[in-house]
Amino acid sequence: PLDRFVKVAHPAPILSLANAFDTNGVRAWLERVVRMDERVRKASFVVEPKIDGLTVVLTYRNGVFVQGATRGDGEIGEDITANLRTVKALPLRIPVNLDGPRVPDYFVVRGEAFIMLKDFEALNQRLQEAGEKTYLNPRNTAAGSLRQLDPSLTASRPLTLYVYQIAAADGPTPATQWELIQYLKALGFPVAGEISLHTDLDSAIAACQSLGEKRDSMAYEIDGSVIKINDLGLAAELGIVGKDPRGAIAFKFPAREVTTLLRDIGVNVGRTGVLTPYAILEAVEIGGVVVKQATLHNFDYIAEKDIRIGDRVMLKRAGDVIPYVIGPVVDARSGD
Structure with a gap:
């Protein structure tokens, strides 16, 4: 076990997202970015579930997992490599299949670590029967499990993760978010199944509302959905405001x-x-x-x-x- 976690600097800022709480908020976001760049009017969008977990930053060198960190303040996180190695869903080498796509020598991805609801209930059942303290909710359990100084404790928790972004790379990567998700999947990373591509904002908003209706029947906790401009070059050119990229917005669901x-x-x-x-x-x-x-x-x-x-x-x-x-x-x- 470690004495403490070592701080590590991220290769690029690991940004948060601005929130919209209704369709008017989403449309207002689009109008703001259209005023900055008229090309946004013709943009397509990707909708992803907003997983209620702990953000992790995973670094690979020559296809081998070498470092995992928490998001921290977006600039500096904590090194939790030993704990993340115990998460079965995390590929220790990419591509997982030998015939998978080429991966840049230096490759950093961002994902979300979380616990499936059925696994959380089973964990609490086991703890209760053993006379131990049960956990409050899956999110806190996932975050607490990854911040254990003893990796064997992390290994005993049913953690999993989904990956959705490339934070840094020293070689070519996909030009759109939709292709990026397919690329990550082809490399062997776990990605959310409920991701969709849309040619206009109305269709993207309808997908967010559909996710909201399915919220109760999903296998894991989500607290909203994320709408991203599909063209990653355009999204990057729009820049950031504060700590939020202008090219994406979180459509938050009402609190329960x-x-x-x-x-x-x-x-x-x-x-x-x-x-x-x-x-x-x-x-x-x-x-x-x-x-x-x-x-x-x-x-x-x-x-x-x-x-x-x-x-x-x-x-x-x-x-x-x-x-x-x-x-x-x-x-x-x-x-x-």
Whole structure:
């Protein structure tokens, strides 16, 4: 195990994305970039799911994985190479197939590490049966697992990843985002299946809305979709504003959080005798489902968050995972 993580500089800024929360926001983004470059009016677009995980930056030299880092502040991240080597989906050598495409000698890609919802539920089930603390949500679990100083702990977590961008290379790479995704796939990188190409913005917006409708039935958590200008040369020429590239926008989905009344706290007894508290709630709709119960994880969590019967509590639901109580709405306490 390591004593601490070493800081590493990224070869190019690992940028965030500007957000739009509705179709008007997306159209306003396009109008802004059209004013900068009229060619955008004829652009095609790629729509990708916005995975709720941890951004990772993977470096390959002569086709061999040599370094993996967190995004950090976009300029400098932390070296988590040993941990990323334990992620089975990550190719340690590319191309994975000998007849795959040529890869530049120096090749850096960006992706997202995350945990599939069914794997997250199975992990929590195992932890609960072993009498250990369960995890709050897949995103925090993925991030925490990759920032372990002992890689054997990371190896015990069901992490996976999807790759979607080339951050740096010393040789030719595809000219469009759509071709880039196919190229990454041909090299043996895992890429999201729900990626689509569109000839105009209306079609791209419809694809985002379709992803929003499928959000609950997807195998992993997404918190939105990303619309990217397909022509990577044009996108690069549009430049960045602050820390956001102008050539892409995140279309964020509404948050899955509501408040309701905590009527009581029940206790489940597991087959190994483990006691697990759960919230008994005033019925509330969240993400199209009426919820009357939610997980409270364990008694330490209730104490740590100071959750009390009679509180109004914040509730979150992600995918098909059982809803969980985030904490009390302290301002709503009446003293009764």
